[in-house]
Amino acid sequence: MELLQLEYFQTVARLQHMTKAAEELQIAQPSLSKTISRLEEDLGVPLFDRTGRQIRLNAYGEAFLARVQRAFVELNEGKREIRDLARLNEDIVTLAVSTPRILPGLLGAFLASHPDVRFRQFFESAPEMKRQIENGEVDFCISSAAIEGIDIEWRPLLTEEIFLIVPSNHPLAVRESIRLAEVKDEPFISMNAGYEFRELTDRLCREAGFVPHIHFAGDEPDVIAGLVQQGLGVAFVPALTWLEWPRRASHRLRIEEPACQRQLGIAWSERRYFSTAAERFRVFAFAYFRDVAKRLVREFG
Template identity: 50%
Template sequence: MELLQLHYFRTVAKVEQITKAAQELNIAQPSLSKTIARLEENIGVPLFDRQGRTIRLNAYGRVLLKRVEHIFQEIEEANREIRDLSGLDKGIITIAVSLTNLLPDMLGAFLTQHPNVHFRQVVEPVSVMKQLLESGEIDMCLTFAEIDGPDIEWKPLRTEEVKLLVPDHHPLAGRESVHVSELRDESFIGVRPGYWFRQWTDGLCMKAAGFVPHTTIEVDEVDAVLLLFKQGHGLVLSPDLAWQSRMDLSKNTVRIADLGGQLTLGLAWSRKHYLSFAAQRFHEFVIDYFSSIKP
């Protein structure tokens, strides 16, 4: 069994079509078919169920794919560790975040100290973040939803309440506080269903006053929520960190007296996967960075 055979097998298993896999691998289709056939001959069982031009990974193939993914993951992590030790890699950090507006100031401060490090940002629901952490596709997550798992570490960074953002000319503007029941008939702007914060705040309102906020505009990013808010399109439920670094909305902030619940921003990473020197430095930097932010 050769590493090249396993690489070809992994690609075919992903796309489940020989022609498409051959194009992706940039090799001739007959050559790919022969390689897969030799691999099946060496193992002694078929790895795919074939129906015309369509192939589907069978039970034997799924067992092999699980092990093959682990093999290539280990090879990639070995390469990263060797590059670190040899000084050939300036560092690439992949981070998943709940709030994209947290990053510009924080990354800018880090890159001032480490200008050769490269960042890749991922914005996904918490369930996807957890999968990416467990598979080693990202280095760490910065999110308000605690991510747990047998190999996942979670470091709390900052805890705060959810606030209500009210447009300038809204009847609730200027109030020091409101009760949840007063928001029953209001229109809200928020992230779409599937994101942890939306599910959490919907649940708090249901528990406190028996209704789910009427969210008339749903988007994927907090920056879009804030821009729509500034145009007066609705109310917003938000932690302070969602807007503090982007715009001054302190005069639009109203406390919700009986909403309940607190948000804790945390940093999550996997003990199972290797963190490059750059990622380790950034990990330490994030913890120090948030310890310096005033409540």
């Protein structure tokens, strides 16, 4: 059994199509078919069910694919460890996040004391980050949704309050707090569907007994804040984002009911080999967010 056979098997299993797999691998289809057949002969069982030109991974193939994927993860981790021992990649940290607004402060603070470290960053959804962790593509994921799976460690970093902001001339601007149900008829300005924060705020509205009327949806918090300031609607804002905004022409309201908060956490694979830089970043991240939590307490009580 050769690594090339396993790589070809992974591709065929992913595409479930011999011709497409051959095109992606840039080899002739007969050669690919022979390679898969030899692999099946070595194992003593078929890995695919074949009906005419159609192929489908069978129970044997699914079980073997899971083992093959884990084997390649281990091989890649071994390569990373050797490269680190040879000092070829010790200054690179790969990071996926679902809340990119935390990056400037976090990375800026870390790089101030570790200027030689380089970061590769990805902005992804929680399911995609889980896949990246499982496949060994990233060192860490920071998300507001817990990432769970075999050999995945997820630990909380920070719990932050979520506020509602209204235009400064809004009738509610004379208040300090509200129940969320009080704004059920208001036009909402929100993040686009698919963002973790949008999913969270939609859930909070459902808990309060209503579905929000979304008058505008976007992916730029600063634009959302600007639209609120222009009197076009109300919006949710996390505590950290509120602190970062230089101008506050809108009014912040604490939400009494339901409890509105989100938890940021960091995830990694327990099978992952960490470079010196990655291990330092993990330690630093916990300390950084402890300081941020203290700052939030000072600001909001």
